[in-house]
Amino acid sequence: MTRPIPLLxxxxxxxxxxxxxxxxxxxDPWTTPNAAIILAQLRLPRALLAVVVGGGLGAAGAxxxxxxxxxxxxxxLFGIAPGAALGAVLxxxxxxxxxxxxxxxxxxxxxxxxxxxxxxxxxxxGIALFTLAGMIIASLAGALTSFAISLAPNAxxxxxxxxxxxxxxxxxxxxxVALAAPLTSAGIALLCLSGRGLDALTLGEAAARSxxxxxxxxxxxxxxxxGLTVGSGVAxxxxxxxxxxxxxxxxxxxxxxxxxxxxxxxxxxxxxxVLIADCACRLLPLVTExxxxxxxxxxxxxxxxxxxxxxxxxxx
Amino acid sequence: xxxARGISLAGRLAGVSALLRAGEVTAxxxxxxxxxxxxxxxxxGLLMPQSGxxxxxxxxxxxxxxxxxxxxxxYLPQEGEIxxxxxxxxxxxxxxxxxxxxxxxxxxxxxxxxxxxxxxxRPVSTLSGGEKARALLARVLAGEPRWILxxxxxxxxxxxxxxxxxxxxxxxxxxxxxxVLVLHDLALAMNHADRVLVLDNGxxxxxxxxxxxxxxxxxxxxxxxSARWLGERGARALVAG
Numbered sequence: 001m002t003r004p005i006p007l008l009x010x011x012x013x014x015x016x017x018x019x020x021x022x023x024x025x026x027x028d029p030w031t032t033p034n035a036a037i038i039l040a041q042l043r044l045p046r047a048l049l050a051v052v053v054g055g056g057l058g059a060a061g062a063x064x065x066x067x068x069x070x071x072x073x074x075x076x077l078f079g080i081a082p083g084a085a086l087g088a089v090l091x092x093x094x095x096x097x098x099x100x101x102x103x104x105x106x107x108x109x110x111x112x113x114x115x116x117x118x119x120x121x122x123x124x125x126g127i128a129l130f131t132l133a134g135m136i137i138a139s140l141a142g143a144l145t146s147f148a149i150s151l152a153p154n155a156x157x158x159x160x161x162x163x164x165x166x167x168x169x170x171x172x173x174x175x176x177v178a179l180a181a182p183l184t185s186a187g188i189a190l191l192c193l194s195g196r197g198l199d200a201l202t203l204g205e206a207a208a209r210s211x212x213x214x215x216x217x218x219x220x221x222x223x224x225x226x227g228l229t230v231g232s233g234v235a236x237x238x239x240x241x242x243x244x245x246x247x248x249x250x251x252x253x254x255x256x257x258x259x260x261x262x263x264x265x266x267x268x269x270x271x272x273x274v275l276i277a278d279c280a281c282r283l284l285p286l287v288t289e290x291x292x293x294x295x296x297x298x299x300x301x302x303x304x305x306x307x308x309x310x311x312x313x314x315x316x
Numbered sequence: 317x318x319x320a321r322g323i324s325l326a327g328r329l330a331g332v333s334a335l336l337r338a339g340e341v342t343a344x345x346x347x348x349x350x351x352x353x354x355x356x357x358x359x360x361g362l363l364m365p366q367s368g369x370x371x372x373x374x375x376x377x378x379x380x381x382x383x384x385x386x387x388x389x390x391y392l393p394q395e396g397e398i399x400x401x402x403x404x405x406x407x408x409x410x411x412x413x414x415x416x417x418x419x420x421x422x423x424x425x426x427x428x429x430x431x432x433x434x435x436x437x438r439p440v441s442t443l444s445g446g447e448k449a450r451a452l453l454a455r456v457l458a459g460e461p462r463w464i465l466x467x468x469x470x471x472x473x474x475x476x477x478x479x480x481x482x483x484x485x486x487x488x489x490x491x492x493x494x495x496v497l498v499l500h501d502l503a504l505a506m507n508h509a510d511r512v513l514v515l516d517n518g519x520x521x522x523x524x525x526x527x528x529x530x531x532x533x534x535x536x537x538x539x540x541x542s543a544r545w546l547g548e549r550g551a552r553a554l555v556a557g
Contacts, residue, residue: 202407203393210390211459212382256402
């Protein structure tokens with residue numbers, strides 16, 4: 001039942017130190033000049049941030065797929081990531097992106113999306129209505145983001161925003177870790193609390209309620225959990241798609257397939273995936289470093305297609 | 317004791333009252349849209365009536381904690397959805413969710429009661445329709461509810477599996493549970509229920525033993541079909557015309 005957890009922890013324990021050494025310049029802790037500073041101030045916070053962001057996205061994806069009873073669901077469906085992105089873009093547009101301001105704007109955007117979701121869906125909304133509300137918010141936030149970009153005063157500002165939206169972990173430091181780690185941990189804890197309710201939903205909404213699940217409480221746990229994990233992820237790393245979709249899929253066969261028992265393994269596997277992808281971005285011999293968000297989408301889109309084709313074969 | 321006390325829901329049920337007894341198999345019958353599933357969901361505490369109440373042992377279901385209600389009343393929906401490809405044992409263990417434990421003993425008992433021993437480690441996607449129906453009923457039994465409410469549990473099954481599942485439900489009633497089934501098939505209700513509630517357009521048209529409730533005269537009045545019963549008691553068949 002918990003078989004994949006030790007395995008993933010071991011992989012993560014191996015990958016984390018290796019990732020510290022990997023990069024355009026390979027660091028040898030004993031011979032590279034200033035190795036201690038490079039490791040402590042640049043590579044360690046970046047690696048930890050990859051773990052935090054990936055862990056949050058993986059856990060959120062597992063919970064979303066459980067909630068929507070659909071293996072193709074993604075945390076982006078709630079409109080929380082687009083909301084956070086809108087907040088960040090506004091802070092860049094207004095020139096208020098220094099220090100903690102950009103992440104705080106992004107968190108405010110995520111909170112706004114969560115609030116709107118709660119307002120539209122109301123107390124007794126079923127899952128279908130709730131998802132539609134999320135999609136409305138996602139498309140609204142997307143439109144407003146494009147509008148904000150069109151208002152950018154010059155090409156530099158536009159490019160700054162667009163590059164930020166691609167998602168990356170370059171030039172991040174300890175303050176970003178200090179912001180994202182506690183929020184993401186709290187979010188994952190909330191998602192774990194929703195585990196039994198998600199297990200019950202395996203049997204459909206009515207059966208879940210008959211098993212004592214309070215739908216309003218489950219929905220609130222999920223919105224808060226996804227909001228904290230995805231919101232803080234976007235706040236420190238920009239938009240990174242497909243992790244929440246791919247990871248639960250890859251991990252599910254290793255578990256007993258109960259949605260509740262998938263959350264922690266997905267968090268660990270998400271951390272591993274983003275950590276490895278970020279290293280790959282650093283190592284690829286390109287003129288400029290490949291943005292992490294783009295890299296994961298380049299892996300994610302074909303993966304998504306593969307899933308769709310597989311599902312089509314199975315339903316025919 | 318599970319009781320419908322003047323349950324009304326706009327356009328669906330109009331003042332339905334009935335007293336259900338533990339140890340009995342009660343069938344809810346009626347034409348399409350008569351309110352059978354609605355009544356069952358009210359009795360399961362999943363739908364709140366606009367007026368009237370569903371009462372469990374004298375307490376309003378609406379005032380019970382969801383978990384306490386879930387321990388007393390097991391509900392088997394019509395769709396039989398299983399979203400993830402769990403093993404049969406893990407599926408059945410979901411019935412323990414209202415409790416804090418995974419109830420190894422109760423899960424084993426439910427597996428045994430429905431002859432699922434040889435399937436318990438198999439993924440549910442490999443089960444046939446009849447095996448899946450048994451596994452879903454075992455899920456309800458694993459929670460050891462005092463009431464088993466099932467919406468058309470026999471509709472998708474062939475004759476052999478219908479009789480087997482009815483046998484299991486009868487066994488649960490003999491062990492003291494109250495069993496309430498929405499049934500479309502009047503012959504199944506006639507042959508296997510202790511009592512039949514007939515709903516007509518949201519109102520209770522009959523509440524009696526099957527021989528009385530499913531009298532040809534009432535069938536004509538409610539279903540608009542003239543029909544008669546053939547065969548012996550316990551093995552009757554309904555023929556139209």
